[in-house]
Amino acid sequence: MALREGALRLNLLLNSRTFYKFNSSVGVRSLSDNVSSKPVTPSAPEIAGDHLIYTQEHFALKESLRKIIDQEINPHVEQWEAEGIFPAHKVFKTLGSAGFLGVNKPVEYGGLGLDYSYSVAVAEELGHIRCGGIPMAIGVQTDMTTPALARFGSAELKQEFLLPSIMGDKVACLGVSEVGAGSDVSSIMTKAVRKGDEYVINGGKMWTTNGTQADWICLLVNTSDGPPHRNKSLICVPMNLPGVQIARKIEKLGMWSSDTAEVFFDDVHVPCKNIIGQEGMGFTYQMLQFQEERLWAVANILTMMENVIQETIQYTRQRKIFKQPVLHHQSVHFRLAELQTEVELLRALLHSATALYIKGNDVTKLASMAKLKGGRLAREVGDSCLQFWGGMGFTSDVLVSRFYRDSRLMSIGGGADEVMLGIICKYMDTLPKK
Amino acid sequence: MSGRVLVGVKRVIDYAVKIRVKPDNSCVVTDGVKHSMNPFCEIAVEEAVKMKEKKLIKEVVVVSCGPQQVMETIRTALAMGADRGIHVEVTGKDYENLGPLQVSKIMAALAKKEEALLVILGKQAIDDDCNQTGQMTAALLDWPQGTFASELSMEGDKIKVVREIDGGLETVKINTPAVITADLRLNTPRYATLPNIMKAKKKKIANVKPADLGVDITSRLEVLRVDEPAQREAGVKVETVDDLMARLKEAGRI
Numbered sequence: 001m002a003l004r005e006g007a008l009r010l011n012l013l014l015n016s017r018t019f020y021k022f023n024s025s026v027g028v029r030s031l032s033d034n035v036s037s038k039p040v041t042p043s044a045p046e047i048a049g050d051h052l053i054y055t056q057e058h059f060a061l062k063e064s065l066r067k068i069i070d071q072e073i074n075p076h077v078e079q080w081e082a083e084g085i086f087p088a089h090k091v092f093k094t095l096g097s098a099g100f101l102g103v104n105k106p107v108e109y110g111g112l113g114l115d116y117s118y119s120v121a122v123a124e125e126l127g128h129i130r131c132g133g134i135p136m137a138i139g140v141q142t143d144m145t146t147p148a149l150a151r152f153g154s155a156e157l158k159q160e161f162l163l164p165s166i167m168g169d170k171v172a173c174l175g176v177s178e179v180g181a182g183s184d185v186s187s188i189m190t191k192a193v194r195k196g197d198e199y200v201i202n203g204g205k206m207w208t209t210n211g212t213q214a215d216w217i218c219l220l221v222n223t224s225d226g227p228p229h230r231n232k233s234l235i236c237v238p239m240n241l242p243g244v245q246i247a248r249k250i251e252k253l254g255m256w257s258s259d260t261a262e263v264f265f266d267d268v269h270v271p272c273k274n275i276i277g278q279e280g281m282g283f284t285y286q287m288l289q290f291q292e293e294r295l296w297a298v299a300n301i302l303t304m305m306e307n308v309i310q311e312t313i314q315y316t317r318q319r320k321i322f323k324q325p326v327l328h329h330q331s332v333h334f335r336l337a338e339l340q341t342e343v344e345l346l347r348a349l350l351h352s353a354t355a356l357y358i359k360g361n362d363v364t365k366l367a368s369m370a371k372l373k374g375g376r377l378a379r380e381v382g383d384s385c386l387q388f389w390g391g392m393g394f395t396s397d398v399l400v401s402r403f404y405r406d407s408r409l410m411s412i413g414g415g416a417d418e419v420m421l422g423i424i425c426k427y428m429d430t431l432p433k434k
Numbered sequence: 435m436s437g438r439v440l441v442g443v444k445r446v447i448d449y450a451v452k453i454r455v456k457p458d459n460s461c462v463v464t465d466g467v468k469h470s471m472n473p474f475c476e477i478a479v480e481e482a483v484k485m486k487e488k489k490l491i492k493e494v495v496v497v498s499c500g501p502q503q504v505m506e507t508i509r510t511a512l513a514m515g516a517d518r519g520i521h522v523e524v525t526g527k528d529y530e531n532l533g534p535l536q537v538s539k540i541m542a543a544l545a546k547k548e549e550a551l552l553v554i555l556g557k558q559a560i561d562d563d564c565n566q567t568g569q570m571t572a573a574l575l576d577w578p579q580g581t582f583a584s585e586l587s588m589e590g591d592k593i594k595v596v597r598e599i600d601g602g603l604e605t606v607k608i609n610t611p612a613v614i615t616a617d618l619r620l621n622t623p624r625y626a627t628l629p630n631i632m633k634a635k636k637k638k639i640a641n642v643k644p645a646d647l648g649v650d651i652t653s654r655l656e657v658l659r660v661d662e663p664a665q666r667e668a669g670v671k672v673e674t675v676d677d678l679m680a681r682l683k684e685a686g687r688i
Binding site for chain 2: 100112
């Protein structure tokens with residue numbers, strides 16, 4: 001439910017009859033100054049029928065989610081960025097109650113059972129959040145910790161962990177990367193040794209988004225001594241078990257509102273039934289969901305890039321330099337045109353990969369290409385736009401500087417650029433033969 | 435009485451959009467511009483859905499007048515919890531000239547046809563700011579009206595309405611059937627949740643034309659010209675009060 005604050009924006013539209021004075025945090029309908037009335041519209045056509053993958057329901061979904069973002073999330077972003085953490089339980093509960101955390105998850109567990117195109121629509125809309133940290137945290141909850149559980153977990157396990165995660169009652173985090181193993185997932189060291197009816201887990205995980213607030217962790221561990229791609233398993237581990245230690249909250253260059261933790265596991269006992277699917281299949285399960293993770297990240301950053309470009313246009317239109325708007329200089333508007341062109345190209349790739357995926361195709365190559373391009377394009381957009389903002393761009397008061405910091409992660413996390421390139425080369429058959 | 439509430443919703447240009455006037459000064463640019471449900475209409479829908487949830491009424495029927503695009507607005511209301519929709523088809527020049535008098539005739543006809551207990555509307559639309567449709571509808575039906583409602587409660591077969599007026603709050607008790615117009619503080623509209631958006635697909639939207647309802651929608655008004663407000667000019671600072679008086683006299687203000 002919207003806070004009263006959300007309705008306040010309407011106040012400025014009322015005639016003088018009203019006698020309560022409120023401060024509006026959102027823009028008021030204004031008549032044109034010298035500015036075009038074209039609002040920041042995505043390139044989706046108004047008639048849903050023409051869109052490659054989106055129907056009227058997708059657009060209705062986006063509108064509703066946008067309202068939640070505008071009323072419940074964006075007003076607090078500055079504060080949460082400054083505090084270095086956002087209230088995950090509160091935000092996830094709001095989103096979960098509105099049905100946005102289980103879009104492509106099974107209906108029996110509170111999900112909506114819709115196809116992946118709806119997840120992409122959600123990811124795109126979350127890009128309107130004015131920071132990278134919160135969408136990332138939501139993406140971890142919806143598309144990184146739960147896909148394997150939803151597909152391969154036992155009914156009991158899904159009841160205990162999947163259902164509350166979809167409802168927004170439990171915060172999830174993903175334990176895959178370690179201090180000594182990031183891109184090279186197969187070399188993780190965390191071990192789970194079987195002792196009777198339990199696994200005893202020892203080791204540590206790094207870069208755990210939501211780690212300081214999570215109720216449970218989807219943990220990738222070595223469960224046997226076999227070959228590295230076949231000796232790992234995914235286990236659902238409650239974070240409040242004795243032996244689970246949140247060592248520290250990591251201070252980062254960007255994504256400040258997202259808490260990232262280093263977690264240690266010291267003789268943590270977990271019932272064997274908490275394993276997802278089959279022992280030894282953990283690595284495979286994790287790999288299976290990468291296509292969805294990567295397309296999700298691209299969808300998210302697309303909207304952010306567009307918003308940054310639009311804000312840069314608005315700023316440079318009114319900022320004067322040598323007696324004319326910065327925007328009037330050809331190097332500026334031409335460069336923005338180049339960037340917007342590339343954004344459209346990336347969108348086309350995202351939508352066509354999504355269309356193929358929902359029909360059952362394997363889109364690993366396209367998803368990897370899209371992620372690679374997304375990370376690199378975001379850096380270009382951030383860098384060029386920051387330059388056009390001049391001194392103001394360098395301050396903490398503007399979106400572009402936050403975007404510059406936040407987006408840098410995309411080329412690193414969720415599969416580094418180099419890993420993406422390796423995958424593409426594999427498909428192009430250009431890798432050296434062993 | 436049927437326990438049925440009729441809610442009128444209007445599709446307007448989104449509140450956050452910068453409005454632009456067409457170069458020929460005939461009207462405002464609407465092509466390609468983001469539209470959404472009038473905020474006061476959202477509040478009206480929310481109130482009706484709330485009443486249904488409290489089991490005070492049985493059915494919420496949402497109505498909108500306009501071309502094909504208003505179906506989106508009706509669907510948003512269905513996703514908020516309305517039971518079914520009625521799309522009164524009005525297109526082209528007729529739609530451009532559609533004003534409160536015509537809409538209230540349509541609402542009155544539908545209220546009779548649907549045997550509505552209540553008609554709830556937003557107090558005004560944010561594009562024309564007329565604040566007339568509710569009042570005209572009540573007059574045409576010869577029903578009591580509770581306008582600028584900030585609080586509603588059913589008391590038997592009467593309704594208690596707390597109205598926001600210039601001097602403060604006024605409480606009136608009116609008979610049903612009645613027309614209510616929603617003011618800002620009546621409630622906070624809910625988000626259309628994703629499950630409800632998907633459910634709304636299955637809800638029915640009937641299509642009617644004004645002629646089917648026996649309503650003549652010819653307008654008695656003709657818009658001659660639309661202009662933006664004059665650009666705000668820079669102010670001038672003066673040093674002394676005498677200066678100020680002299681300048682004001684010069685400008686013919688005193």
